[in-house]
Amino acid sequence: MEGLFFNVNNGYIEGIVRGYRNGLFTGANYTNMTQCETIDDLKLQLGPAYGDFLASLPPNPSTSSLAAKTTDKLVSEFRYVRANAVGSLAKFMDYLTYGYMIDNVALLITGTLHERDTRELLDRCHPLGWFETMPVLCVATNIEELYNSVLIETPLAPYFKGSLSHQDLDELNIEIVRNTLYKNYLEDFYQFVNTNPEMSGTPTAEVMSEILEFEADRRAINITLNSFGTELSKADRKKLYPNFGLLYPEGTLMLSRADDFEGVRLAVEGVSDYKSFFEAAGLGGGPSGPSNMAGGAGSDGRSLEDMFYQKEMEISKGAFTRQFTFAIIYAWVKLREKSATSHGLPSA
Template identity: 60%
Template sequence: MEGLFFNVDSGYIEGIVRGYRNSLLTSQNYNNLTQCETLDDLKLQLAPSYGDVLNNVPSPLKTSTIATLATSKLHSEFLYLRSVATGTLRTFMDYLQHGYMIDNVALLITGTLHELDTSKLISRCHPLGLFEGLSVLCVATNVDELYNTILVETPLKTYFKGLTNKDLDELNIEIIRNTLYKNYLEHFAEFCRTAEGIAGSPCQEIMEQILNFEADRRAINITLNSFGTELSKDERKKLYPAMGKLYPVGTYQLGNAESNEAAIAGASTVSEYADFFKQATMMGQQKSLEDLFYKKEMEIMKEVFTQQFTYAVVYAWLKLKEQEIRNITWIAECIAQNQKDRIGNYISIF
């Protein structure tokens, strides 16, 4: 019966998303990509999946062009889904865009701080996070101006709770971004607990797992990146989402950590994160911890597709597609720079 009512409003969209998922690159596709000698060869291999956006691009190709056009395809597919979504699913998809909006705001005000050209900054923004008046943010010099200039008219206004009037220097921009994201995750989790069609359904359980993982990842990264900066312990603690497997015991230890070792001990209160740090130590590679988080995220997203009648497949497809674009960009950059020995260091999806 639950599936019957779900399909009335959202069955079509779920079917489309599962079709999108089936069109993602396979292991054999990736193997073919890694054998390419030039970006034009790569373009030919990508033709079945990305030919509609790449076929008319003249040589010589650039990695940035491939990444931009692949992202534009993702954007178009998402907008199509949103155009036919109704009710709770439409609001759910709005929440998916809020994270990109936050990243775009941080990108723009950081670039402005470094006196970069506004038009170039806008071109680097993720299309899913674009909103009217984004370019006006370049005139803001503190939090009050940032809020009152334009953000008060956007969905991000809800996430400004807890922000005081700080000047927009590099440290404060990171505090703003992480505070916005903390509030965003907490609001999104609350929406999934209470929204009609999600509350009490398998979708709520799935989204709780996804958002808790994201909250933990952000808490760990905030802690590790705070050492050697002027960020105080009290300020750091305010940036942790009040959710996740680490909350509250692990985040308490992270908040009081004064070294990488202490941070690792705090994160290791959850066994799977303890395994991450052990693997990262054994791998001994730069950004290996970040790679392990991405790998775990892909495992969670693939698992979502074993469920039916859930909005979470839209979120999972979006994250799988993003990782595919990162993989293509990595392979393309290795080809462009003739770094074939590193070309296999992408995050496997299937």
């Protein structure tokens, strides 16, 4: 029944996004790109997918310029879809931009802390996460000022509720701010797709719940691993975990108590995918060192982060096997974004 009236308002957009998805790179495209010897060779391979967006580039452009153009195409397509979206779909697409806003906030205040050039920082911000007061972030000196002078007029304002303090913006506090915003954002997004009358009980809620639960679990695991050896207390660490996901509540409780990598491994054993990730990364038989955990490869040459990445792409591709769902827009954005970085280009 969920598809009975779906096409009235959303059929055109679903068709457009499925068409965009067909423009993503195939295995053959990636094989061809591995044979490229110069940046012009790579530009030539990207031509069919990115067309006019690369036409203004000079011969032998920098990789950053090439990456910026691939991002421009994503942004252009996203804005076209958003301009044609109505009702709940329009709000759904707004939620997709909030994650980029959070990343931009973290980038700007971290760069300011390290006395980076403001113009350079603004150029590095993702266009989908732009908001008018963003340049003012570069003069904020503490968390309360950051909220009162900048974020109170943005969609991120509700995510600061109950998490304000007078602390200065040092490295640790910036990460706490970033992860607090993400926690509240993911919880809000999860509630939105599961309670909105147009989405509750539909394929959109089903697919997006899987996507957001995976993201919540991944963040909880990464926060725990990255907290070892830092000043972040277990109590503060627990506050950063989203209150949903396949690990919630027993797994996240165990994560909050973990003292080492073995504790993390035990916490995720109840979810077969995560358990297999740890085993494949060489972490299934006992405590392991941080180098193996963070970026080291397991017996098959993949790190834990590689396996999380692969799982995210599998979920995103699987979304396109469903009909009458907003989730394909989220999946398309993730697949398009990852395809821009998978062929050796830096993220813009």
